[in-house]
Amino acid sequence: xxxxxxxxxxxxxxxxxxxxxxxxxxxxxxxxxxxxxxxxxxxxxxxxxxxxxxxxxxxxxxxxxxxxxxxxxxxxxxxxxxxxxxxxxxxxxxxxxxxxxxxxxxxxxxxxxxxxxxxxxxxxxxxxxxxxxxxxxxxxxxxxxxxxxxxxxxxxxxxxxxxxxxxxxxxxxxxxxxxxxxxxxxxxxxxxxxxxxxxxx
Amino acid sequence: xxxxxxxxxxxxxxxxxxxxxxxxxxxxxxxxxxxxxxxxxxxxxxxxxxxxxxxxxxxxxxxxxxxxxxxxxxxxxxxxxxxxxxxxxxxxxxxxxxxxxxxxxxxxxxxxxxxxxxxxxxxxxxxxxxxxxxxxxxxxxxxxxxxxxxxxxxxxxxxxxxxxxxxxxxxxxxxxxxxxxxxxxxxxxxxxxxxxxxxxxxxxxxxxxxxxxxxxxxxxxxxxxxxxxxxxxxxxxxxxxxxxxxxxxxxxxxxxxxxxxxxxxxxx
Numbered sequence: 407x408x409x410x411x412x413x414x415x416x417x418x419x420x421x422x423x424x425x426x427x428x429x430x431x432x433x434x435x436x437x438x439x440x441x442x443x444x445x446x447x448x449x450x451x452x453x454x455x456x457x458x459x460x461x462x463x464x465x466x467x468x469x470x471x472x473x474x475x476x477x478x479x480x481x482x483x484x485x486x487x488x489x490x491x492x493x494x495x496x497x498x499x500x501x502x503x504x505x506x507x508x509x510x511x512x513x514x515x516x517x518x519x520x521x522x523x524x525x526x527x528x529x530x531x532x533x534x535x536x537x538x539x540x541x542x543x544x545x546x547x548x549x550x551x552x553x554x555x556x557x558x559x560x561x562x563x564x565x566x567x568x569x570x571x572x573x574x575x576x577x578x579x580x581x582x583x584x585x586x587x588x589x590x591x592x593x594x595x596x597x598x599x600x601x602x603x604x605x606x607x
Numbered sequence: 608x609x610x611x612x613x614x615x616x617x618x619x620x621x622x623x624x625x626x627x628x629x630x631x632x633x634x635x636x637x638x639x640x641x642x643x644x645x646x647x648x649x650x651x652x653x654x655x656x657x658x659x660x661x662x663x664x665x666x667x668x669x670x671x672x673x674x675x676x677x678x679x680x681x682x683x684x685x686x687x688x689x690x691x692x693x694x695x696x697x698x699x700x701x702x703x704x705x706x707x708x709x710x711x712x713x714x715x716x717x718x719x720x721x722x723x724x725x726x727x728x729x730x731x732x733x734x735x736x737x738x739x740x741x742x743x744x745x746x747x748x749x750x751x752x753x754x755x756x757x758x759x760x761x762x763x764x765x766x767x768x769x770x771x772x773x774x775x776x777x778x779x780x781x782x783x784x785x786x787x788x789x790x791x792x793x794x795x796x797x798x799x800x801x802x803x804x805x806x807x808x809x810x811x812x813x814x815x816x817x818x819x820x821x822x823x824x825x826x827x828x829x830x831x832x833x834x835x836x837x838x839x840x841x842x843x844x845x846x847x848x849x850x851x852x853x854x855x856x857x858x859x860x861x862x863x864x865x866x867x868x869x870x871x872x873x874x875x
Contacts, residue, residue, distance in 0.1 A: 421714055422748045434733040514729040517690070518790070519718020519746040521711065599717065600690045602729055603681070603802050 423524045432531035439504070446500040446533075447540035453493030454541040454579040457486050458548030461571040466556030469563045490582060497586035501533055505594040512594050513602030522595035529591035530584050537583020538576065545575040636699075637797050637830045638664040638687045643696035645682050656682040658853035659696070666797070667828040669821065671841050674850035683850060684834045688723065688800040689716050701797050718746050722791025722829075724801040728783040730775040736786045737762065737771045743793040761789040765819060781812035788819060792829070799823075801833040805840060814839055842866050 436443045460482050467474055505512070512525055549572060553560065645657040656679045664670055664687065674680035685691040686698050689705050698705050701720055708716065717723075722743075730739045740761055741754040749757075762768045765785040767778075775783050784804060791799050801820065805813035821843045824831050833840060841847050847864060849856040 420748045421711070421718055421746050423746065427745055431733070438733045510727075510729060511731060514723075514725070514731065515742075516714070517717055517723045517729075518743045519714050519794075521714045524746075598690070600685055602723070602725060603685070603690070 421519055421521055423520070423527065428524070428527050428531055432528050432535060435528070435532050436535060442500070442504060443536055446497055446504075447536040447543075449493040449496035449500070450537050450540035450579045450583050451544035451547070453490045453582075454544035454575050455548035455551075456489045457578070458545040458572060458575045459552045460486055461575070462549045462552035462568065463555070465563050465568045465571075466552065466559060469556065469559040490578075494582050494586040497533065497537075497583055498589055501529065501587045501590035502593070505529070505590045508594070509597060509601050512597050513599050516597070516599035517602050525595040525597075526591045529587055529594055533587030533591075534580055534584045537580040540583070541576045541579020544579065545572050548575075635666050636663040637666045637668075637701055638662075638832070639697075639699040640683075640687065641697045641699075643683075643686060643693040643698060645679075645686065645691070646694045655853050657686075657693070660850075660853075660855055662848065662855060662858070664830060664832060666830055667824070669824050669831045669843060669845045670833070670848065671844040671846075672832065672834045672848045672850060673836070673841070674856075678850045679853040680834055680850045684800070684802065684832070687832060688721055688798070689713060718743060719794045720797050722793070722796040722799045724784070724787050724791050724799060724804045726803040726806040728775070728780070728787045728807075730783055730786055730790075732775055735772050735774055736767065736778065736782075739775070739786055740790045740793055743790060747794050757793065758789075761792055762786075764792075764823070765789045779812075780808050781815060784808065784812075784816050785819065788816070788823070792823065792827075795827075796829065798830045798832060801831060801835075803835055803837075804833060805835070805837045810839075813837065817843055838866055 464474060464479075464482075515525060549568070556563070640660055640662045643657055643660045644655070647654045647656060658679075660679075660683060672680055672684055682691060686693060687700070689700055692698075692706050700716065703716070705713070705716070723729075730736075731742065734742065737758050740758045744754045744757060759768065759771075762771055765788050767782055767785045767789075770778055770782055770786075775786070778786065788799075791801075799820075804820070805816055808816060817837075817839050820831055820833075823829060833844075835841070841864070842861070844861055846858060846860055848858050
């Protein structure tokens, strides 16, 4: 983002967290708590897998020359929206728990001079990364499983359109993950630094 | 940290100040607290944590704040550390009224002017010892070469250069606290705020940490403010402040207080 990598001469009254550092810290936070991260990411993965499977089955139906009924499409849309909503709520919940778990750590960061937006940045990057990998895996799984049902017509599938939908799924999953992490990240950022002083965990 | 030049000046001022505890000369005070009251609203009723406190903390001083829980000790401690703002009165840290600072300036002050040491060390668990120490320097916008150079020097100064790339979970309590001390010193702060720094350590390790703090205090002239119950800690303090019922009960110089430490008889 716009928080430039301060030249050594212009240090005065400047607090910064360069994007590459924020990325590094967020990635560490994921890898050190891999189990929790996997569960958070699994929410996105399942929702996106479902969306991609719907896309793929539609593409297969088109390839088979089967007409898609409007009411079936409506039903699918409804199911996809619901499943994505469930994933978003799941991510928000998981991130809230992870914020509570890291209260002291966040307080410490603030004592060291972190601005509210550093904390927000860290949580959003973390959630965005989880969303990206979750939805990448999810959309691949959804697509491959559905392709098994259309093995006979693989040649006549609109691959360009399908792959573009896969890309869209990954982008959507990442964006939804970031949006879902906004409330927890705001809560973390508002935490007063005094919390770090508390002796008990 | 070879800032020996500053220390000579410090010593001259010490001589002038030997007469009274509450000498409000101002200029050499790194913290000035004036008529500070702090009231919390808890469930509709007001709780008076501080009821009018005045104190000056001189540059380079080693000061301990004592008091039972609920005395207002923590509130005063947080106040001089820029973690809380007074309801009434003013707190000057390095001649800046903290009530006037916005969020950005407060963060800047925490980053550059104050180093924090906690009872439970509070190292960032996902980072190595060296990364923990360089984190405040990243916030301060220092370049990588500076960070590495300074980080290494600090680790040597606190005696844990050999554990540079270990994660906090791989270090003992004493080593973790040393990393925390190095981290607190990262941006050459004016004040180090230490909250029960020996609270989680055994006697011997606690003593080593206290000696380290005292040495850093002498060598770099950094002001150290601690909240503690540890007699060993009081022993190395220049002054001891007792808080009770939201007010300063008394302030004594070390020389005026009788503390027995060190020997096993004294510990009982």
